[in-house]
Amino acid sequence: MREVFQQELQEVQERLVEISTLVATSIANATEAFGDSNISLAEQVIADDDKIDALAASLDELAIDILARQQPVARDLRIVVSALRISASLERMGDMSEHIAQLARYRFPEKVVPKSLRPTFVELGQLDVAIAKKLTELLQTEDVSLAEEIRNDDDRIDELHLSVFDKVLGETWKGAPADTVDATLASRYHERFADHAVSIAKKVAYLATGDWVGADL
Amino acid sequence: MREVFQQELQEVQERLVEISTLVATSIANATEAFGDSNISLAEQVIADDDKIDALAASLDELAIDILARQQPVARDLRIVVSALRISASLERMGDMSEHIAQLARYRFPEKVVPKSLRPTFVELGQLDVAIAKKLTELLQTEDVSLAEEIRNDDDRIDELHLSVFDKVLGETWKGAPADTVDATLASRYHERFADHAVSIAKKVAYLATGDWVGADL
Numbered sequence: 001m002r003e004v005f006q007q008e009l010q011e012v013q014e015r016l017v018e019i020s021t022l023v024a025t026s027i028a029n030a031t032e033a034f035g036d037s038n039i040s041l042a043e044q045v046i047a048d049d050d051k052i053d054a055l056a057a058s059l060d061e062l063a064i065d066i067l068a069r070q071q072p073v074a075r076d077l078r079i080v081v082s083a084l085r086i087s088a089s090l091e092r093m094g095d096m097s098e099h100i101a102q103l104a105r106y107r108f109p110e111k112v113v114p115k116s117l118r119p120t121f122v123e124l125g126q127l128d129v130a131i132a133k134k135l136t137e138l139l140q141t142e143d144v145s146l147a148e149e150i151r152n153d154d155d156r157i158d159e160l161h162l163s164v165f166d167k168v169l170g171e172t173w174k175g176a177p178a179d180t181v182d183a184t185l186a187s188r189y190h191e192r193f194a195d196h197a198v199s200i201a202k203k204v205a206y207l208a209t210g211d212w213v214g215a216d217l
Numbered sequence: 218m219r220e221v222f223q224q225e226l227q228e229v230q231e232r233l234v235e236i237s238t239l240v241a242t243s244i245a246n247a248t249e250a251f252g253d254s255n256i257s258l259a260e261q262v263i264a265d266d267d268k269i270d271a272l273a274a275s276l277d278e279l280a281i282d283i284l285a286r287q288q289p290v291a292r293d294l295r296i297v298v299s300a301l302r303i304s305a306s307l308e309r310m311g312d313m314s315e316h317i318a319q320l321a322r323y324r325f326p327e328k329v330v331p332k333s334l335r336p337t338f339v340e341l342g343q344l345d346v347a348i349a350k351k352l353t354e355l356l357q358t359e360d361v362s363l364a365e366e367i368r369n370d371d372d373r374i375d376e377l378h379l380s381v382f383d384k385v386l387g388e389t390w391k392g393a394p395a396d397t398v399d400a401t402l403a404s405r406y407h408e409r410f411a412d413h414a415v416s417i418a419k420k421v422a423y424l425a426t427g428d429w430v431g432a433d434l
Binding site for chain 2: 064074177184
């Protein structure tokens with residue numbers, strides 16, 4: 001029974017890695033679609049989100065099934081409950097990619113943000129992509145140093161997020177209201193994407209180390 | 218054992234109602250703080266969010282403890298797993314109230330949105346407050362007609378949310394960039410608040426009726 005359980009946990013882990021890999025592709029594509037006003041890539045991100053949703057729902061069913069059949073306790077139980085939560089966060093990360101792609105689509109053939117903000121959004125996009133890759137690796141390897149890196153990347157994202165507001169509320173801002181709306185939403189989506197990654201990273205780090213504090217399991 | 222389990226489920230339900238009641242107070246206060254630029258009420262909403270977070274975390278511990286001790290299966294298992302998810306959504310609803318209150322605080326002593334948008338935000342606030350009250354009653358009574366009402370209220374909120382964008386992107390918009398940012402974020406927070414309520418309502422309706430479709434349990 002124990003061996004079966006371990007195999008099932010491994011399947012849960014593999015499925016989380018699979019979803020996280022798709023999320024990483026989705027944010028990379030969304031970032032490119034957003035930066036280059038690439039409409040077909042934006043459409044692809046939007047279509048791919050259904051796949052992420054379906055995989056997350058299917059993983060949830062597996063996790064609930066494991067709870068019913070294996071009736072895990074203690075740490076094993078927390079692993080399965082955490083998988084449910086990680087799946088929900090990954091699903092939301094996919095939604096954020098989709099929202100970023102939708103902004104590119106709405107504004108097409110115009111670019112989403114004016115020139116003065118592009119370097120900021122390039123960096124936000126790169127950081128979100130880096131975070132998604134690190135998250136996938138963290139889920140695969142449980143190397144907790146990656147959790148620390150994700151937290152640091154998120155700190156930088158928070159700075160950039162605030163700098164977007166400084167820019168659009170500053171005296172030199174010449175953007176139209178549409179630019180202000182897009183910058184506000186796009187920045188928020190990038191920041192939320194990273195927040196979900198941090199929340200997942202904390203859970204994985206807790207499970208790997210037993211360090212409870214702030215893991216919110 | 219079964220009787221103990223039923224008592225524990227009842228405690229889970231009571232705690233969900235307790236958190237939902239606090240969320241309803243929090244959105245009512247946030248709406249008032251937002252509409253009247255009431256800074257002390259805004260501060261209170263922000264402080265009260267810690268209480269919501271703590272109650273949600275404590276409920277999660279109870280639910281995990283029930284899973285470990287009672288090892289429920291089938292519908293009982295889904296009730297406990299749903300409680301974990303409902304708790305997470307209520308916690309996010311509290312965050313949205315907090316964000317709305319923070320907007321009021323940032324902008325104080327100015328009002329958050331210009332006159333032309335105030336009726337829209339008054340209605341958004343009223344609908345969110347109504348939804349939170351209905352959600353509390355739904356969690357208490359499992360009267361699924363309330364889930365339907367919440368869905369309808371959410372449809373109206375989606376309309377209002379879109380109308381905010383129409384307004385700030387329209388030719389008659391004279392707002393400063395700060396007004397555009399605030400309207401964009403405030404509208405998004407009101408809309409997300411309602412989305413979480415709909416997601417909870419679907420779960421409760423599923424559990425009450427066994428109608429699986431779209432319940433995302």
